[in-house]
Amino acid sequence: MFCNQCEQTARGFACTVAGVCGKTPEVSALQDLLLHAVKGLSLFAVEGRRLGIVDPEVNGFTVKAIFSTLTNVDFDPERFDALIRRGVELRERMREKVAQAGGKVDFADPAATFQPAPDLKGLIKQGESMGLVIDRQANEDIQSLQTILVYGIKGVSAYADHARILGQEDDKVFAFIHEGLAALTNKELTKDDWLKLVLKCGEINLRTLELLDKANTDAFGHPVPTEVPLGHKKGKCILVSGHDLKDLSDLLEQTGGKGIYVYTHGEMLPAHGYPGLKKHKHLYGHFGTAWQNQKKEFPSFPGAILMTTNCLQEPQESYLNNIFSTGLVGWPGVRHVENDQFGPVIEKALEMPGFPSDEDKGTVMVGFGRNALFGVSEKIIDLVKRGAIKHFFLVAGCDGAKPGRNYFTEFVQKVPRDSVVLTLACGKFRFFDLKLGDIEGIPRLIDIGQCNDAYSAIQIALALAKAFNCEVNDLPLHIVLSWYEQKAVAILLTLLYLGIKDIRLGPSLPAFISPNVLDVLVRNFNIKPISTPDEDLAAILNKPA
Structure with missing residues (x-):
């Protein structure tokens, strides 16, 4: 191979x-x-x-x-x-x-x-x-x-x-x-x-x-800012991971009134912000982080697990019997749910012990799609003009298990307090629960959604450029991307098509880019690999490291 x-x-x-x-x-x-x-x-x-x-x-x-x-x-x-x-x-x-x-x-x-x-x-x-x-x-x-x-x-x-x-x-x-x-x-x-x-x-x-x-x-409507519990409720449960909102919607319809709480995992976290999904009161909270930690998190989940068109790590025998899949998720031994009929998943959840008691682990905020931010755009523009917000950092992309991804946690922790961090995709699980506070009511950590929601991030950048009568590259917007797989490649190509420059990419550059092709990308778009958070922030802010 x-x-x-x-x-x-x-x-x-x-x-x-x-x-x-x-x-x-x-x-x-x-x-x-x-x-x-x-x-x-x-x-x-x-x-x-x-x-x-x-x-x-x-x-x-x-x-x-x-x-x-x-x-x-x-x-x-x-x-x-x-x-x-x-x-x-x-x-x-x-x-x-x-x-x-x-x-x-x-x-x-x-x-x-x-x-x-x-x-x-x-x-x-x-x-x-x-x-x-x-x-x-x-x-x-x-x-x-x-x-x-x-x-x-x-x-x-x-x-x-x-x-x-x-x-x-x-x-x-x-x-x-x-x-x-x-x-x-x-x-x-x-x-x-x-x-x-x-x-x-x-x-x-x-x-x-x-x-x-x-x-x-x-x-499902435009996402709205929503507080999502990270703990759990006593009772039977189903964990849904992946990206497919329709699968989640169908499952919520079929589990209504059955005494089962539905939790999100990984890239399903932003689902809580959609009015058409959050109306289901048994969609309760978020369990775990991203798919890279499945082998640690899934065996501890006391209910059924549903994977939807997702990146699925090789399941272990100890919890293989609890996993079901839809769409394109296919692993030998994992049972596939056909035609969105979730009866087997529901039956498994009812067989499993569920959580024995309530547990409070705090909350995170989701639901800051472009409509939500456009609703406070005048305030954001005013904060920028007054100097209360001096920088926007888009720290986004995929997560992975390879060493070096702690860079993104440290980077977000070290951004200046007069800065706002925008994030999307599963890379945010390196820092999604950090409490960064706010700037006059505007959160300093803004979760735009899944990698599927990259369109919102692009529209937000274009709207800011229009508001300040400048090009996107002239904004105080700094892009730091983590990549893992091919959807991240497609998003990067979109940013290049739009002419966006000075993107920092990591943890390492793609193995399939030849030196000459990389040189073209550097010369035309000033793409650069990440180094250390201190060095990169110093370069961005024009300060000594």
């Missing part, structure tokens, strides 16, 4: 024996093979669009299949077997439609004619022989840009699938995904061509995030 798509990749180069995340070489091979199948499907989807042929089933399958290859999403070999075969079926269906319309069907790339082996063992061998979906004969810089594009497309696909589930789609998102994957078969593209595709990926991700924002707010 060869996998370098996450920040924790072995030796800062690639996982070549087994994934640090727990991914086996067999699953890695099946994921590679699935991407090759989707690349072949994309060739015909692009040609079909040229002829006015668009297949909604192909679109939906494409983002679902690609999403299943993200870090720590689906590690169940049997599910990849079905996805690979379905991808080939859809490719052949598109081939027939394109042929009937007089379009091109004689593509030279092997992905256009690939036929899956008859059994899982054969599929694994095929995946091993194909390897990465990029052109491994290209030079280092083109391979690097192709890899950035593929990982960006993975992030876009994740967000597009979330939006699609709630009824929000835009064909230009699917069209770009197909265009980008089909481009991998074109050996004539130059480094500049690939760089343009990478930045276009950022543009398309912005549109995708907008769709997801609309999907969530149309379904």
Whole structure:
């Protein structure tokens, strides 16, 4: 296997024996093979669009299949077997439609004619022989840009699938995904061509995030500031982790009146701010931190655990029987809930002991989406003009278990008291419960939401720039990002597409960025790796460390 798509990749180069995340070489091979199948499907989807042929089933399958290859999403070999075969079926269906319309069907790339082996063992061998979906004969810089594009497309696909589930789609998102994957078969593209595709990926991700924002707010309302308990109530319980708000909503409907408290975990914390979800009084509080601590936190939870389209660490046998999954979460031995029917989860929760007593562990505040902040924008602008707020720090992104992530905790602790920290995504669990106080009623730590809510952060930055009649890069806004997987790559590409500069990135730079490509990013966007909190803050504030 060869996998370098996450920040924790072995030796800062690639996982070549087994994934640090727990991914086996067999699953890695099946994921590679699935991407090759989707690349072949994309060739015909692009040609079909040229002829006015668009297949909604192909679109939906494409983002679902690609999403299943993200870090720590689906590690169940049997599910990849079905996805690979379905991808080939859809490719052949598109081939027939394109042929009937007089379009091109004689593509030279092997992905256009690939036929899956008859059994899982054969599929694994095929995946091993194909390897990465990029052109491994290209030079280092083109391979690097192709890899950035593929990982960006993975992030876009994740967000597009979330939006699609709630009824929000835009064909230009699917069209770009197909265009980008089909481009991998074109050996004539130059480094500049690939760089343009990478930045276009950022543009398309912005549109995708907008769709997801609309999907969530149309379904559940705009988040409002909400205090969330970190303790628990006596009684039966279900813990929900992941990102999928619809799954949580359906579970809340089905558990109403059954004497079960529902708790959030990880990236589900912001759910408490949505009016359409917080109306359920048995949605009580938040348990634990982020997915990186599952092996410590999950065995101590005395109820059922539901994973929703999430990054799931390899479950231990001691609590495997308590875990259920929906959407794209797949691990061998984890029971999958079909069609949002949560009866088995509810039954397990009723069987489990639940919490024996109430416990108060304090609270945290969530629900500061763009609408909530726009409601106090005049006050924030006044505080900036009076010098009461001198800096905004966006400290956001993914969390992970690799050493060095304490940087983000220390950084937030050390920002000046005349500063506001904006945060989103699971990286905030390094500091989400810090008590930073407020500046004349404006909290100094503002939780904007999930990584899925990056659109809100972007709109807040653009609104501030408009209010002060300047560019975003001229604002006293400093961006410090932690990255772990491919959704973070897509968000970074969006920031680059918007021309945002001076981003600090850590804990380490992506292994798939070649020195020359990194030089382009540094020269054009002044991207820099994090160093130490003291050194970075001194540089930002123009003070000696």
